[in-house]
Amino acid sequence: DESKLKKKAKKALNPKEVTVDVATQQMLEKAQHDGVETIFDRAVTMKACNIGAQGTCCKVCSQGPCRLPLPKGGIEGDDTRKGLCGATPETIAARNFARMVAVGSAAHGDHGRGVVETFIAMANRETEDYSVHDTEKLMEVAQYLNVPTTIMVEGEDGVKRPEMRETYELARDVGQKALAQWTSQEGEILSALQAPPARLEVWRDLDVVPRGIDREIVELLHRTHMGVDQDYRNLVKQCSRAALADGWGGSMLATDLQDIMFGTPYPMQGEINLGVLKEDHVNILVHGHEPLLSEMIVVASQEPEMLEYAKQKGAKGILLAGMCCTANEILVRHGLPTAGNYLQQELAIVTGAVEAMVVDVQCIMENIANVAECYHTKIITTNPRAMIESGNTTHIEFDEHSALEDARKIVRQAVENFPNRRPGVMIPNAKEPMVAGFSKEAIKYHLGGAFRGSYTPLNDNIINGRIRGIAGVVGCNNARTMHDSGHLTVIKELLKQDVIVLSTGCSAMACGKAGLLAPESAKVYCGPGLAEVCETVGIPPVLHMGACVDNSRILMAATEVVKAGGLGKDISELPAAGSAPEWMSEKAIAIGHYFVASGVYTVFGNGLPVTGSPKFQKFLFEELENLYGGKWDLELDPYAHARKMIEHINKKRAALGLDK
Numbered sequence: 001d002e003s004k005l006k007k008k009a010k011k012a013l014n015p016k017e018v019t020v021d022v023a024t025q026q027m028l029e030k031a032q033h034d035g036v037e038t039i040f041d042r043a044v045t046m047k048a049c050n051i052g053a054q055g056t057c058c059k060v061c062s063q064g065p066c067r068l069p070l071p072k073g074g075i076e077g078d079d080t081r082k083g084l085c086g087a088t089p090e091t092i093a094a095r096n097f098a099r100m101v102a103v104g105s106a107a108h109g110d111h112g113r114g115v116v117e118t119f120i121a122m123a124n125r126e127t128e129d130y131s132v133h134d135t136e137k138l139m140e141v142a143q144y145l146n147v148p149t150t151i152m153v154e155g156e157d158g159v160k161r162p163e164m165r166e167t168y169e170l171a172r173d174v175g176q177k178a179l180a181q182w183t184s185q186e187g188e189i190l191s192a193l194q195a196p197p198a199r200l201e202v203w204r205d206l207d208v209v210p211r212g213i214d215r216e217i218v219e220l221l222h223r224t225h226m227g228v229d230q231d232y233r234n235l236v237k238q239c240s241r242a243a244l245a246d247g248w249g250g251s252m253l254a255t256d257l258q259d260i261m262f263g264t265p266y267p268m269q270g271e272i273n274l275g276v277l278k279e280d281h282v283n284i285l286v287h288g289h290e291p292l293l294s295e296m297i298v299v300a301s302q303e304p305e306m307l308e309y310a311k312q313k314g315a316k317g318i319l320l321a322g323m324c325c326t327a328n329e330i331l332v333r334h335g336l337p338t339a340g341n342y343l344q345q346e347l348a349i350v351t352g353a354v355e356a357m358v359v360d361v362q363c364i365m366e367n368i369a370n371v372a373e374c375y376h377t378k379i380i381t382t383n384p385r386a387m388i389e390s391g392n393t394t395h396i397e398f399d400e401h402s403a404l405e406d407a408r409k410i411v412r413q414a415v416e417n418f419p420n421r422r423p424g425v426m427i428p429n430a431k432e433p434m435v436a437g438f439s440k441e442a443i444k445y446h447l448g449g450a451f452r453g454s455y456t457p458l459n460d461n462i463i464n465g466r467i468r469g470i471a472g473v474v475g476c477n478n479a480r481t482m483h484d485s486g487h488l489t490v491i492k493e494l495l496k497q498d499v500i501v502l503s504t505g506c507s508a509m510a511c512g513k514a515g516l517l518a519p520e521s522a523k524v525y526c527g528p529g530l531a532e533v534c535e536t537v538g539i540p541p542v543l544h545m546g547a548c549v550d551n552s553r554i555l556m557a558a559t560e561v562v563k564a565g566g567l568g569k570d571i572s573e574l575p576a577a578g579s580a581p582e583w584m585s586e587k588a589i590a591i592g593h594y595f596v597a598s599g600v601y602t603v604f605g606n607g608l609p610v611t612g613s614p615k616f617q618k619f620l621f622e623e624l625e626n627l628y629g630g631k632w633d634l635e636l637d638p639y640a641h642a643r644k645m646i647e648h649i650n651k652k653r654a655a656l657g658l659d660k
């Protein structure tokens, strides 16, 4: 009836209200025209659960779920809320938080394990498809894993001298030693020992240095079982172990071994947004997180026979582009185009121009299978861990031993799908040029002054105030908040105040689409000091450092800044802050927590499921600072969010005696 229709019309989505990105707006209009439902529609019609959002719904046993929302009007007197077993809001919120840290760390850790397994297969020459690309990085990793890089060889004169070990022999030992960081049960994981000595001391005092990557995650999960850890402070202690095992372990080793196999990123020109797709080409999107497969698809899609095959099918060529963090991986190493960030995955299919979306793990929305049914797109799953139960998806399992052959199979299927395009293809006319690929090595090179090998010039610029401080702004998109808007507002506010921004993941992509990854943007958005530095060096004011696992690069860049001197002895002393304005995934919570445990003030936007327990929230937002020097915060308003970060940076500058 009419009132229902009116209600529905009122609830209908207005594309301009949900995203600042023009290409996304255009494709949402097309989706509406084509009658295709997306996450944006469901975000309008489906409300989030208020109790879950507060973090106080306990469903760890079957006597519940016990729901402990904050009473209307807040808590007066003692907080007497309890679950059936007596669990307090603190225990419940801390357990829920802990489970997010565990899952997020597991996601990065399992990604890292896959990388190590492939690395070992490569080192054993069981696969010719991968090789050592960066021997310098191999040496560096060997050193921190205590693998000898030389052997003593007796010369003709009978004198023994050290000689470099054969590359693959060294890689074999590095691979095994890396794998041992997952399985180790006691002691300290070796990659974490790269942290500044003062930080390590903090961790040792608090007894949170990770003993083994897998162990910390399993123990954290155990502690959240019904009737185990019922002290939120003790739960957070184990959160720190697991999160540090992610940032300084699983993620860091994944990044480093990927660099050895595929090359350490250096700044590359690229392009971003849905406009990178080409109507007359076979368009293949690689979506997910692991570069192991996408690296092979890069090779397969450029082979002459494959290009010839595409021509036979009526296409001018093959366009390979990325989505989500896979995009970041192929961008920072090959300069390949990026189609978009997390909330654009369905919309890429809505163009009608994508022959295949090839997915591996993490951040892949189940609904892409439904959207694909309305067009001709093939969804190809590739990882045994991540399948989609839907008639129209194909699974082509990817095995590192037959990597290139598997990749060829996938590309061939995409090419064969080109003639099946349906009428109504529309690619938005929107793409931006960008520069990406700022590894810690690249930062050293570009900001390293005349000698191109030091962080000292960067520190000097921080000390003299041209650069006020450093911000790491990272993380996802979230359909509950305006797409890309939080990232861009926070970042532009920081730039205005001369804060240089390091970025990864979907945040970096939001910046790319808005032109902030182009060096010319410095004079438009930055305060005079930062603008001058960027223009002198020729860098953009936002440095795109890669995928979510590459947040470990931010930790190492911070460590380099500490080492270069003049800004204190620990990461917690730096004029620096972290932020995830539009976070949504559990990985973001793991990342947030390892930043906090590394001494960084970290602000999240969008809500945090801790607000239902004021005591637990206070612990995270205030008391942690006394332990770690870093703490959590939550700020929904992006302007206030940036302001809080700048205030923190100013506080740290004052403590260092700068700006006198």
Ligand code: XCC
Pocket: 289, 324, 325, 342, 362, 363, 474, 475, 476, 477, 504, 505, 506, 507, 547, 548, 584, 585, 587, 588
């Ligand atoms: Fe996923 Fe990594 Fe988040 Fe983007 S940012 S939505 S986790 S793709 Ni890492």
